[in-house]
Amino acid sequence: YNIMKNHVVLGVDILSRHSHIPNDAMLFTSQHHERYNGTGYPQKLAGEKISLIGQIGAISDVYDAITYDRVYHKATSCHGTIKKLYGWSDSLFNRVIIEKFIQCIGIYPIGSFVELNTGQCGIVISINHNMLLKPNVLILFDENKKPQNPNLIDLGTEVANQVISNYSIVKELNPVEWNLDVSQYI
Numbered sequence: 001y002n003i004m005k006n007h008v009v010l011g012v013d014i015l016s017r018h019s020h021i022p023n024d025a026m027l028f029t030s031q032h033h034e035r036y037n038g039t040g041y042p043q044k045l046a047g048e049k050i051s052l053i054g055q056i057g058a059i060s061d062v063y064d065a066i067t068y069d070r071v072y073h074k075a076t077s078c079h080g081t082i083k084k085l086y087g088w089s090d091s092l093f094n095r096v097i098i099e100k101f102i103q104c105i106g107i108y109p110i111g112s113f114v115e116l117n118t119g120q121c122g123i124v125i126s127i128n129h130n131m132l133l134k135p136n137v138l139i140l141f142d143e144n145k146k147p148q149n150p151n152l153i154d155l156g157t158e159v160a161n162q163v164i165s166n167y168s169i170v171k172e173l174n175p176v177e178w179n180l181d182v183s184q185y186i
Contacts, residue, residue: 005033005041005042008029008030008032008033008041008042009042011029011030012026012029012030015029024053027051027053027054027057028053028054028056028057029057030042030043030054031043031045031050031051031053031054031055031057031058032054032057032058032060032061033058033061034046034050034054034055034058035058035091035092035093036050036055036090036091036092036093036094037091037092039092040058047094052097055093055094055097056097056101058092058093059085059093059097059098059101062085062092062093063081063085063101063105066081066084067081077112077172077174078105078108078109078111078112078172079107079108079109079112079172080172082102082105082107082109085098085101085102086098086099086102102132103129103132105127106124106127106128106129106132106135107132107133108124108132108133108135108169108172109124109127110124110125110126110127110135110186111123111124111182111183111186112124112172113172113173113174113175113178113180113182114137114169114170114171114172114173115169115170115171115172115173116137116139116153116155116167116168116169116170117166117167117168117169117170118143118167119142119143119144119145120139120141120142120143121139121140121141121145121173121178122137122138122139122140122141122150122153123137123138123140123175123182123185123186124136124137125137125138125152125185125186128154128155128156130156131155131156133155133168133169134154134155134156134167134168135155135156135169136152136153136154136155137152137153137155137167137169138150138151138152138153138185139151139152139153140180140185141178150185153167155167155168155169
């Protein structure tokens with residue numbers, strides 16, 4: 001583990017040999033394992049001593065690490081990872097930046113495979129930044145879980161500032177269990 005943690009120092013060393021590397025890239029590399037409460041590495045920086053780009057880098061790095069299979073753990077769903085990150089706000093991460101991150105990628109990020117309250121299942125295609133729980137979903141399976149012709153549903157359909165959609169997401173599904181490659185739809 002200690003050898004693995006050296007990748008931060010080694011990365012900074014490699015980048016510092018090149019004069020054209022932007023300062024933000026250096027900050028990202030040097031601070032992406034720092035934590036808001038000071039428990040990170042290599043410098044054990046805390047709070048606002050971590051640059052904004054370092055804080056964003058830390059959140060992005062953890063999101064990426066948790067949502068993909070690793071030799072030491074299975075991937076967690078995008079929605080599950082969002083919940084974990086939010087739970088760590090104000091300890092490992094700055095709550096304001098976590099909330100901005102969630103606003104950017106959504107509560108159900110693009111590519112999430114979800115089941116609606118109607119029983120239909122589909123893939124989140126785009127985020128509704130005004131209503132994070134109401135993204136656009138490409139429906140691929142009907143209420144009986146049978147494949148159907150793809151149909152795009154805007155869960156946040158509005159008329160005169162009133163949401164008229166009765167659709168809601170009830171859970172995120174694992175596309176692997178459905179033998180589904182979400183990348184072919186986004």
